[in-house]
Amino acid sequence: MAVATTNTNTAPSSALLNAVNPKGPSTSDKISAEQDKFMTLLITQLKNQDPLNPLDNAQVTSQLAQLNTVTGINKLNDTLETLRSDQQAAANLQATSLINHGILAPGTSIQVTEGKGIFGLELATSADEVTVDIKDKAGNIKHTITMNDVDAGALPMVWDGKLKDGSTIADGNYVLSVKAKVKDEPLTSEQVRTLSFGTVASVSNGAGGVKLNIPNLGQLTMDDIKQIL
Numbered sequence: 001m002a003v004a005t006t007n008t009n010t011a012p013s014s015a016l017l018n019a020v021n022p023k024g025p026s027t028s029d030k031i032s033a034e035q036d037k038f039m040t041l042l043i044t045q046l047k048n049q050d051p052l053n054p055l056d057n058a059q060v061t062s063q064l065a066q067l068n069t070v071t072g073i074n075k076l077n078d079t080l081e082t083l084r085s086d087q088q089a090a091a092n093l094q095a096t097s098l099i100n101h102g103i104l105a106p107g108t109s110i111q112v113t114e115g116k117g118i119f120g121l122e123l124a125t126s127a128d129e130v131t132v133d134i135k136d137k138a139g140n141i142k143h144t145i146t147m148n149d150v151d152a153g154a155l156p157m158v159w160d161g162k163l164k165d166g167s168t169i170a171d172g173n174y175v176l177s178v179k180a181k182v183k184d185e186p187l188t189s190e191q192v193r194t195l196s197f198g199t200v201a202s203v204s205n206g207a208g209g210v211k212l213n214i215p216n217l218g219q220l221t222m223d224d225i226k227q228i229l
Contacts, residue, residue: 102229107196120195
């Protein structure tokens, strides 16, 4: 009795792989093709030139210079594309390393958990006095923090949730408001602002670049991060 056999070699042939995943021409191949095309046109032009009015050396030199210019631009574009890809890969790696890390970014919210809240301040210049009000959603001031001689830069802060009467504020989301002054001159909202705390949960990479996904703060870019905790 004849026994049927089955070919168990399921590896695709190289021809099939090349057909499914065709490789486009490299930049060097494109440049070489353009050079060949240009030289072909130039030789054809020389062969068919008017004997009574031949191309002079200046014209030939000018056309060769144009070829070199186009070739140089193509090589420059290829180099820039490589640099862009390398920069994108570095940005992805840096963003991924922030997963599960706490950060401070511009915002006016503070989340109190187990009686404690983390937030921050960013000052463009040193201030003689800084006042931070912590308000409930209705706008009522629940607590005020006053500081003197505050240096410029990002300043992380931890609030213990204690109120004036010694009690601890209830857990939840509250609103931050800040004022600062140098001598008697108040700082503008561009010179001093509050920073909200969040933990990076994941990273997204799309047409808009690398985005950090942070609960309560939304999607932020690397430029939005003022301090990593």
